Amino acid sequence: MIKVAIAGVGNSASALLQGLSLAKKGEEIPGILKLPISPSEIEVVAAFDVDKRKVGKKLSEAIFEKPNVVPKYAEVKSDVIVKRGPTLDGIYGKLSEVIEESSEPPIDVVSTLKEEKVDVLLNLLPTGAEQATMFYAKSALEASVAFINATPTEVVKNLGKEFEEKRVPLFGDDLMSQVGGTAFHTGVIEFLKSRGIKVIRSYQIDISGNTETYVTLEDWRKEVKKGVKSNFITSRSDGEVVAGTSDYVEFLGDRRVSYIVIEGEYALGEKVRVDISLKTRDGANAVQPLVDLIRLAKIVKDRGIGGAIKPICGYYFKNSYRYGSFEEARKDLEEFLRKVMSEPRTEQ
Incomplete structure (x- = not known):
């Protein structure tokens, strides 16, 4: 069993818990790595949040509380009680408009992690x-x-060395969705470049x-997301790139629409333009990478x-190590796994 704790019982947590529930019933999670640990062996044993609509409730109930908008795909059985984490900057700015802060005092997170013998802490703030997040x-x-x-x-940048010295795994930063706009946008550029398109x-x-x-309507949060996405795509492209969340449309709920435009040039100076509309569900997009990462951890x-392991961070995240292409990152990950799986386990 892999004992997991979750910080932030939001939409990604809801989708993950439902995906794990279906996995325990024998349903396949498409696209996951073939590893000696099954997704059914993942057990969430602790959860932390600051919203009064979630704190004190069973995790199986809290994942469907507002402001979560992920649809109900499956029944989730969990008697884990959501505990009150520290607020810090967790309701700063527009977050204060959607989160109703609990009046309960924060618990001792470190003690909880030790008492529950947690293997992996998943940060979904x-x-x-x-x-x-740094806390x-x-x-x-x-x-x-x-x-x-x-x-x-x-x-990774700020604490990577400390995790390495203590021999504790650190995976981050900024999760890459299974088939989100950034991954799809980058993949199309890689294809065009492979065909000689400038x-x-x-x-x-x-x-x-x-x-x-909603919270990225604030300019400073929008700039953070825009910077990470644009820099990642630019690392795979020779041209000018601008990418980032544009607007909040409440009735879309967990649905995301990504509009992508790519302009290039090929033989005889002719121009090519690609216009794509990609429609996905945000919550579901996090399930496959999170299931992989928990087992890899x-x-x-x-x-x-x-420490921060380059083949893992470079493949699953947008804001740490960079590769020239998804193919290179995948090959490096597979080579790393072959080497690691041949090594014996150490005494914990």
Whole structure:
């Protein structure tokens, strides 16, 4: 069993819990890595939040509370009670408009991680909650618990060496969706370049109706997301790139619409323009990478490997290590796994 704790019982947590529930019933999660650990062995044993509509409730109930908008795909059985985490900057700005802060006092996160013998702490806080993210990262480090940072906060840059010295895995930053706009946009550019097309410029506009999109209406949060997405795509393109969330449309709920335009040039100076409309569900897009990362964290932790591991961070995240292409990143990940799986587990 892999014991997992979650910081932030939002839409991604809801989708993950429902995906794990279906996995326990024998349903396949498309696209996951073939590893010696099954998704059915993942057990969420602790959860932290600051919203009074979630704190004190069973996790199976809290994942369907507002402001969550992920649809109900499956029944989730969990008697884990959501505990009150520290607020810090977790309701700063527009977050205060959607989160109703609990009056309960914060619990001792480190003690909880140790008492529950947690293997992996999963950080699913909103973009911009940097103080809260760093708090949970340091709590994981203190408790010797692997840390997965799905947010853009630069945990790898700031704490990577400390996690490596303590031989605790650290995966981040800013999770890459299974088939989100950034991954799809980048993949199309890679295809065009493979056919000899000179990519001149491209842009991407994302629209959704969930909390993450709402809070990025604030210019400073929007710039954070825009910077990470644009920099990632630019690393695979020779042309000018602008990418970032554009607007919040409440009735879309968990649905996301990504508009992508790519302009290029081929033989005889002729121009090519690609216009794409990609429609996905944000919550479901997080399930496959999170299921992979939780299992990978357990595997490397059991072998005494700590720190930010480039083949894992570079493949699953947008804001850490960069590769020239998805193919290169995938090959590096597969080679790393072959090497790691041949190593014996260490005593914990």
